[in-house]
Amino acid sequence: MTGAPTRVFIARLAGIAVFDPAGDQVGRVRDIVVALRLGPRPPRVLGLVVEVVRRRPVFLPITRVTVIEADAIIFDGRLNMRRFEQRASETLVIAEMLDRTVRLRESGERVMVVDVAMEPTRTRDWLLSKVAVRRTGGRGRGLRRRGESLVVDWDAVQGFSAVEHGQGAAGLIAAFERMKPADLANIVHELPEKRRTEVAMALDDERLADVLEELPEDDQIEILGKLEADRAADVLEAMGPDDAADLLGELPTEQRERLLTLMEPREAAPVRRLLTYPDYSAGGLMTTDPVIVPPDATVAEALAQIRNPDLNPALAAQVYVCRPPTATPTGHYLGTVHFQRLLREPPPTLVSGIVDTELEPLRPTMSLESVAMFLATYNLVAGAVVDDNGHLLGSVTIDDVLDHLLPADWRETVMDAGAEAGGGAGTDPEEEALRGIEGTS
Structure with missing residues (x-):
């Protein structure tokens, strides 16, 4: 393997990009697959779990990885698009090893795993070689400080094969923090x-x-x-x-x-x-937290509200102008100001002077189909929901409409389905040989 470092800490690989030889990104690293072996023998690294199109995990044999760098992994271009299925004999380093409580063989002290390192051998295999641990203050001989971190050899710890109840998850979460x-x-x-x-x-x-x-x-x-x-x-x-x-x-x-x-x-x-409200009505679909401003607000003030990074992009596309109170259900609804209109006006302009009063609002009793047709007719990503007394109740966004138009299990289908391009991929002899041999060790 060209460009291979002598030691790689695996938690740092989480989320880094995977490229083919042409420099095209094919996915990102999700985890590393290893096969635990009997006794203190270090586990052999079988490959990487790479997340490709449609968030689908596939297996990339470690033998096909040519370069490992701090911010990228390059492989030889051969990738079986069949969905990765973990076998009983396999362990995922990030998902299952991080945050485990193990013991130091010499002292019996309990420590928590914060990272695991792999290294290449002379035969071009990769083995887990080091374990980064944090002392938890458990019983053991010798001086120790709770919270102290240290890196030890793989054969210096024991307990990875045991089932642990109450395992933490801080390390796993940190690996995927971004x-x-x-x-x-x-x-x-x-x-x-x-x-x-x-x-x-x-x-x-x-x-x-x-x-x-x-x-x-x-x-x-x-x-x-x-x-x-x-x-x-x-x-x-x-x-x-x-x-x-x-x-x-x-x-x-x-x-x-x-x-x-x-x-x-x-x-x-x-x-x-x-x-x-019924599930498939405008009232059941709406959110009660759209962007609402009073008529004397300025364009600058409206733009400041939609700059909120936590705001759903569909909600940020429109500002609703209402008389106080501006919390739903509001005072009298005056109309909508579209995001693009805000960008075209001077910051001191009052929103009351640029409000769209011709767009009829949605009613809470309108059906899902009616809401969808409304958004499609006017090329909108959101629409105001107003009651018979003229009070703004909320806003329906296109993502919620699609969520209810799609089959009830669409999220699970997306997570579980294979990509069309690789759905028919067959057995990979190299992969089967690598994983099959290790599964018997």
């Missing part, structure tokens, strides 16, 4: 239930809320059910009101009411309102 919520959700979806729960417990409320919004319904319900009730309520508060209402709507009545009661009243109120 991932978008949808990409992290894909990884969480494919973890074993035990590991999925551990990751959910370790994520902070905001990050977990973002991930939950991208997960299939079954995963959402499973994870929420594993959380303490108070924590579950906090996570629901961090979700968008429409997403929280969708999730709560799938729970038994008693559990739903308990969680709503534990939520802050001002956070629970819009969710309760959304739950009163």
